[in-house]
Amino acid sequence: MSKRNIAISLPSTGEEEWLATKESILSGWLTQGPKVAEFEKQFAQYHGVKQAIATTSCTTSLHLILVAMGIGPGDEVLVPAFTWVATANIVMYCGATPVFVDVDPKTNNIDISRIAEKVTNRTKAIIVVHLFGLCVDVAAVREKLPPQVKVIEDAACAAGAKIDEKYAGSLGDAAAFSFHPRKVITTGEGGMITTNDEDLAVMMTKLRNHGAEISEEQRHQGPKPYLLPDFNILGFNYRMTDLQGSVGLSQLAKLEQFIKERQRWAQYYCEVLADIDWLGLPEVPANVSHSWQAFVLYIDPQKAPMTRNQMMEQLQELGISTRPGTHAVHMLNYYKTQFTLTDADYPGARACNDNTMAIPLHNKMNADDYQYVVNALQMIV
Incomplete structure (x- = not known):
């Protein structure tokens, strides 16, 4: 590519x-x-x-x-x-x-x-x-x-x-x-x-x-x-x-247009990435209209060919910017110290902290950009 x-x-x-x-x-x-x-x-x-x-x-x-x-x-x-x-x-x-x-x-x-x-x-x-x-x-x-x-x-x-x-x-x-x-x-x-x-x-x-x-x-x-x-x-x-x-x-005045465009490309991601068995795609209930501020994947640590962080580094080398979804607050040092918490206290949050990855999805991207991201993810083995 x-x-x-x-x-x-x-x-x-x-x-x-x-x-x-x-x-x-x-x-x-x-x-x-x-x-x-x-x-x-x-x-x-x-x-x-x-x-x-x-x-x-x-x-x-x-x-x-x-x-x-x-x-x-x-x-x-x-x-x-x-x-x-x-x-x-x-x-x-x-x-x-x-x-x-x-x-x-x-x-x-x-x-x-x-x-x-x-x-x-x-x-x-x-x-x-x-x-x-x-x-x-x-x-x-x-x-x-x-x-x-x-x-x-x-x-x-x-x-x-x-x-x-x-x-x-x-x-x-x-x-x-x-x-x-x-x-x-x-x-x-x-x-x-x-x-x-x-x-x-x-x-x-x-x-x-x-x-x-x-x-x-x-x-x-x-x-x-x-x-x-x-x-x-x-x-x-x-x-x-x-x-x-x-x-x-x-x-x-552009919000509705922005969301429709994001929804269309989020659906594209979901369709073309569905065959990657180590990739957890976002789940959207039928009664919800998602605004897609971010498109966040879950990297299954048991199935993925590398860790989430290694994957982010590889994508960065290809020019694709990614981020963790966000952080588990109970794992941040201030809150761990303030409330005597451990990383294991909230296993769902810990799993999201360690394994989520946001990939590019925004209103400045074009079809070639989305295809490039998809190709890069499909090449990870």
Whole structure:
């Protein structure tokens, strides 16, 4: 094969995003303003929720959700053991305790059958992660929980994903999305909260802006230039800029197109790689519309001709960028030390940590790129 260079992911941006940013720059309104407000409105409408609140990242979105829910010292929050570290970190930020739940290696998502055994009288919430864009069955999760336990969606990877025709972000009490460049749509950095709880939305909106009782728009556009907000709560500066909001609007308009293209090529991968017996392909239930933030394989260590890491090195030499799916948080040194954990404590998460491999799938790839990746995988013996 003639060598190609194929990135694991590339943001699909172009002239529309450049012109949108230019418009914001020329307007003079660069911080949070009308473009962010419009992005929030359209994002909420797309995902079928009442409220959307733009932030600086998915991490800060999750942090705002927990703080607004009153979660703090003495509380426990259930977290899947296989996820990006931020999902657990934000529980620690609040002084609460993350309680890990193992995952199902077939889906990489939380093992719903293991939830009930982790619930105590201190459990205040569960964070379900729609990993790589595959929605968790939140209705089934709720059946395992006492009614007072809040369900929070870490939908970092799941903009536009659906289960039973309901969008990610509309399934739990609140959800957090990411617009990092590896996501299906991007604003560079940035995040979004969605919720149908009006009171929670009001609290998070205040917390996002230092705890101010009135918004920046009210201050700057109102008839009383001397007006300053009162502060009754301790808040944060988690505001998105209008530059990012402008890019977000352009990207959101392309989300459906991006997902359809990713779904088509994910199906191609599944069809042409099905005969490789050591390769575990993603499983997608019939009632789920996967958004395919990433296409993640499972390398069977008992059957594969080499280890996952050796395979990644070989593909790298061919110009194909790969990554582990993500990491098992209980295997990270901070959490191992903090909670006296061992690698073997969560075998499903450990298996995913050691054996998952994301291969390139993004909206900048063409048919020749996909064929090159397939050929490279078929040549591994």
